[in-house]
Amino acid sequence: MTPEIATPAPVDTLVDDVEQALGHRDLAAVSGLLADAPARHVVQLLDRLPPRQCAIAYRLLPKQRALEVFEELAPELQGDLVHGLQDAEIAALFAELDPDDRVWLLDELPASVAPRLLRGLPVHERDLTAAVLGYPRDAIGRRMSPEYVTTHPEFTAAQSIERVRSRIDDAETVYTLPVTDGSRRVVGVVSLRDLLRAAPDALVAEIMEDAHTVDADADTEPAVREVTELGVLAVPVVDSERRLVGILTIDDAVRILTREEREDSARQGGVEPLSRPYLSTPIRRLVRSRVVWLLVLALGATLTVQVLEGFESTLEKVTMLALFVPLLIGTGGNTGNQAATTVTRALAVGEVRARDVWRVLARELQVGLSLGLLLGLLGGAVATLVYDWHIGLIIALTLVALCTFAASVGGVKPLAARAIRVDPAVFSNPFISTFVDATGLIIYFLIARTVLGI
Amino acid sequence: MTPEIATPAPVDTLVDDVEQALGHRDLAAVSGLLADAPARHVVQLLDRLPPRQCAIAYRLLPKQRALEVFEELAPELQGDLVHGLQDAEIAALFAELDPDDRVWLLDELPASVAPRLLRGLPVHERDLTAAVLGYPRDAIGRRMSPEYVTTHPEFTAAQSIERVRSRIDDAETVYTLPVTDGSRRVVGVVSLRDLLRAAPDALVAEIMEDAHTVDADADTEPAVREVTELGVLAVPVVDSERRLVGILTIDDAVRILTREEREDSARQGGVEPLSRPYLSTPIRRLVRSRVVWLLVLALGATLTVQVLEGFESTLEKVTMLALFVPLLIGTGGNTGNQAATTVTRALAVGEVRARDVWRVLARELQVGLSLGLLLGLLGGAVATLVYDWHIGLIIALTLVALCTFAASVGGVKPLAARAIRVDPAVFSNPFISTFVDATGLIIYFLIARTVLGI
Structure with missing residues (x-):
């Protein structure tokens, strides 16, 4: 009757087709369907499949696509998938993740697996991950990214933009730059937008704004709520002496908030929160x-x-x-x-x-x-x-x-x-x-x- | 007993002091307290005061600060405040708001007020606001910003960055650029980050990515949920022929989502959602x-x-x-x-x-x-x-x-x-x-x- 039912979303068609093909054990057909589908649809598909079928479908993805999909999955599903993979495959996936995503995944894996995976990382990546892992499980430090771009009050706008360009491949965000003094204390923030707007020789000290910071040891939920309410794209995360230790971006804050809301709403209804999607639980x-x-x-x-x-x-x-x-x-x-x-x-x-x-x-x-x-x-x-x-x-x-x-x-x-x-x-x-x-x-x-x- | 109680947050002290001063009708003291407080604390204070006291406190703010605070308030509180202001003051405030914030406020005011306020706007601003107002109340078009920066596939990275600089004061965001063809159809998006990373003469066509778009007529809640789940900073909003009409940023999406969550949680508990903070209702x-x-x-x-x-x-x-x-x-x-x-x-x-x-x-x-x-x-x-x-x-x-x-x-x-x-x-x-x-x-x-x- 309604137009929605008349034209199912492409992802619904994909789900139906893949489920049917999996039912007939026609893995070649599944593989063909998955090769053409956008990553986001594949994620939604995997969310709906029971664990065993999910693992089969995942292994049928082309290699590069598999990584892209893996990064988008909920940590719990990542954890499930990892159990079915070879050590070498896991190590390769693990090395590709951002440090904060890596920590989400580690939280889902048995404690015995973590040290082995960490040992397999390049030194630099291992150090970054270890810094994040050092914080308690419900502290914001555990969810921040240690890959940020800073600038200093005495730098010019042009110099700061140069710093952005030089770190552009690694940094979690380049749109919000914490401004730090000689002892790494946060004295302000400056947005890339303000740097681009300013005269090239304008000093950062003149264009930076007061920084809202969050404490790395602070509880996750109030901290992320504050970030989302501020309407800023990222906030510096600092230690007890206001020294910069990381950055929390709004998209990560939203992801955390969504999980917290899900838990709160479940508990209000007297249910323990599910760690994975309803239909695949x-x-x-x-x-x-x-x-x-x-x-x-x-x-x-x-x-x-x-x-x-x-x-x-x-x-x-x-x-x-x-x-x-x-x-x-x-x-x-x-x-x-x-x-x-x-x-x-x-x-x-x-x-x-x-x-x-x-x-x-x-x-x-x-x-x-x-x-x-x-x-x-x-x-x-x-x-x-x-x-x-x-x-x-x-x-x-x-x-x-x-x-x-x-x-x-x-x-x-x-x-x-x-x-x-x-x-x-x-x-x-x-x-x-x-x-x-x-x-x-x-x-x-x-x-x-x-x-x-x- | 706990450290939290021993050292109240500065905003608590502010609230106590202002409430006390208002109780004594010592407006000079209130004015002094407000002059020194950060805008965000003033917003939290106004959230907690009963409507009449809220209006008094607001009028004691210095003029520039008043605008800054006004922009941060929930639309319902804005609506309350406007009732106590002179027409000229309202017109001035109204002109300063972004088009999408203006629409939020209009939704809170009696229908008779809207045309008068709109007539007071400069032509360009009025047109932008009218475009947003043209969408149904629960459609995403009503919440988008019509102030975006676009680029085109045949432009170079350097040309695109120049476009960003030229629109940097007005645009809602400069970090995500919809890429459009000659008939304003969205053919991709490119991030400022990718523009900065690319060679200056690289063509946008080479660096742009597929665009996730949302339909301007789509229901608000599923659309904002999608945007927050994509983990992108902004998505282009398009009409039925995929022509660009606006942009929805993640911070606006989060704001909308928070309101929706509040409504859902209230209704699950069998309460109509409150339109203003609990203590000031x-x-x-x-x-x-x-x-x-x-x-x-x-x-x-x-x-x-x-x-x-x-x-x-x-x-x-x-x-x-x-x-x-x-x-x-x-x-x-x-x-x-x-x-x-x-x-x-x-x-x-x-x-x-x-x-x-x-x-x-x-x-x-x-x-x-x-x-x-x-x-x-x-x-x-x-x-x-x-x-x-x-x-x-x-x-x-x-x-x-x-x-x-x-x-x-x-x-x-x-x-x-x-x-x-x-x-x-x-x-x-x-x-x-x-x-x-x-x-x-x-x-x-x-x-x-x-x-x-x-």
């Missing part, structure tokens, strides 16, 4: 990524069974009270999730800090109370019409109390998680539901007992 | 962003009340069955959310397409069944020990059926949403819970009746 890995969370949450939910057991006599007297249990705990859970989602996001982008906890609590109390009053009035009125005013009053009072409670807990929880240094995305939504569920049931039955006088 | 807007969803979900949840009413006689006979209701529907909801989260993400990044619906269903049936068997065995065993084997059997069978059902529905739902062209993030998680809750209860009570023979 084996079923048992999908199960494993979910089962632990599900068990933890189910274990937490046994609390609700215990709470209800405590009120079993009330339930026996007024079975009708059971009818509203899913509705009420659902509403409590939703209210808590809303607050948690909003505050988690505000925290991630730096709009809210851990020390704002009282302001957040004050706001969420007000929001929760307002929501509770709105829903309570409405729910109470409907319940009075359908059942009787006792039920109406119970529903109304419960909704007011529950929404206020749930919004406050939901809003404060991400901040509490941050304070005890747990990823707020991990600790928020599913846990809140369980906690709010059990407390909500207690509130409900206590109100019901009071109103009904039992 | 009035309480009534927070309530408004949540109440509609909460009502819709509560309305959906009345389905569970109806289902339970249908089984009220069963509940009266075996009150104990009520004890497990929150646990079971919670587990069903979690299983469904897990599947929906994973598939929504895979869909957003293009790992899964709408036509993969059967593959997704097959995978989620297997995953759900596996999870159900694991949880069912465990839950059934525990329930048998604590209660009796009837209850154990009911719990086990319900968990198997429920997990299989919930995972399938959760996995397919995002694809269904995409097929009917609704944002999968809006349509997924909260809705699933409600639907799965009601169906889960039916499954549970039918199994219970059968096992108990009532």
Whole structure:
């Protein structure tokens, strides 16, 4: 019906054709299809194939094309492929990668493989890679590139452009030049654009700008977020004495951010993040990524069974009270999730800090109370019409109390998680539901007992 | 305790000081504080102030600084500020913005203001802005910059660099040059880096690369995601005949993507996205962003009340069955959310397409069944020990059926949403819970009746 379905994207055709050819074990056909396809389409194809077929397809690529595709693959897929290759092939691939990409790949390989691969590198490349490997796994130093072009305040624009030309083959970027003093301290940055705009004999000192730098030991996520928000193409990475150690480019920052977002979004949904694309992840890995969370949450939910057991006599007297249990705990859970989602996001982008906890609590109390009053009035009125005013009053009072409670807990929880240094995305939504569920049931039955006088 | 608390970031100190000075209505002090602060800190400060205080603080900025800060603000905050300014001030600010930033701001202002502001612009600027404004609100053409530098296949590297120098003040970027033929069709791209690396008399035709282009009418989100994944600094934007109409830079793509991610994450949590920072959003807007969803979900949840009413006689006979209701529907909801989260993400990044619906269903049936068997065995065993084997059997069978059902529905739902062209993030998680809750209860009570023979 829609034009999209009428004309499938070329990559879809490629995927279909290759899958069919692989199904018929017609490797010559696969090889032919791959030879003509753009590298980016091949990457998308490999993302969708199961591991074994992925390895077969990869080995059918022409040699130069194989390298190009390899560089574009996610590190986890690179890691998978490497297991199926000969040592000599791996060493050749490894030498071609940029130092920072090399470190991504090393992080995916067994620790025993890394030293052997590193030993195979030319000395210069090995040193560059070792510098990056020296930083902790979640520090920005681990993700920076050690291949940068610098200039100095007393150099002219023309001299700086010459420096760019001389390093143009190796450097990660030539568009942002950190400006350093005699002891390698960063005193500014200058863009290639400003160098080209300036008079050839203008001094760098006159055209450079203040440098936003990031600390090599800083945590990855806030640092990359800052870089992407600054709207700059690259920032210098410095050590504790502000000496230049590397550069972080916006495209690498975006790549890291995308991974972090993927992890956060998975954990908010109660799933461990998948390390590879959905369709090529084996079923048992999908199960494993979910089962632990599900068990933890189910274990937490046994609390609700215990709470209800405590009120079993009330339930026996007024079975009708059971009818509203899913509705009420659902509403409590939703209210808590809303607050948690909003505050988690505000925290991630730096709009809210851990020390704002009282302001957040004050706001969420007000929001929760307002929501509770709105829903309570409405729910109470409907319940009075359908059942009787006792039920109406119970529903109304419960909704007011529950929404206020749930919004406050939901809003404060991400901040509490941050304070005890747990990823707020991990600790928020599913846990809140369980906690709010059990407390909500207690509130409900206590109100019901009071109103009904039992 | 932690070093972070011992030494607050300078921006925190600034925020505290300014808030205090504003509280005392000591505008001279505010003005002094703002004069010394870096633009980026001022932006973060304005993000945190309530609208009225934000407007006061903004007006205390020195004139040149005010422009610099204005350009960095989110369009919504810009829109707020503009309401408090004189027409002449607005016109001056407006003329200084880049065409694409101008369009962001126009989108935030009442439709009546736009023509007046546009009339105030110099002709050239007005034409550029009008070109961008001509595209639909969610098309990439609306977000591109019309200020680019092109070159041609028959030009030399040196000639191309000269073109860069001549356009260096206006162009959005000079690092990526679309290469066009005589009829403005894009035939490639060449980077400034490659131009500098090449011999001065090398022809562009020899050094240019294939261009990834995006269609000006394409939807924003997939297009910006593609740009950020390509790892390029900019892509040409073309019309339906592949003629160049603009350029999209990676920093703009990232900015758009961040907004989209914020919206998706909000909607997954059942909140309408906030248009401004959390702490500066009035309480009534927070309530408004949540109440509609909460009502819709509560309305959906009345389905569970109806289902339970249908089984009220069963509940009266075996009150104990009520004890497990929150646990079971919670587990069903979690299983469904897990599947929906994973598939929504895979869909957003293009790992899964709408036509993969059967593959997704097959995978989620297997995953759900596996999870159900694991949880069912465990839950059934525990329930048998604590209660009796009837209850154990009911719990086990319900968990198997429920997990299989919930995972399938959760996995397919995002694809269904995409097929009917609704944002999968809006349509997924909260809705699933409600639907799965009601169906889960039916499954549970039918199994219970059968096992108990009532």
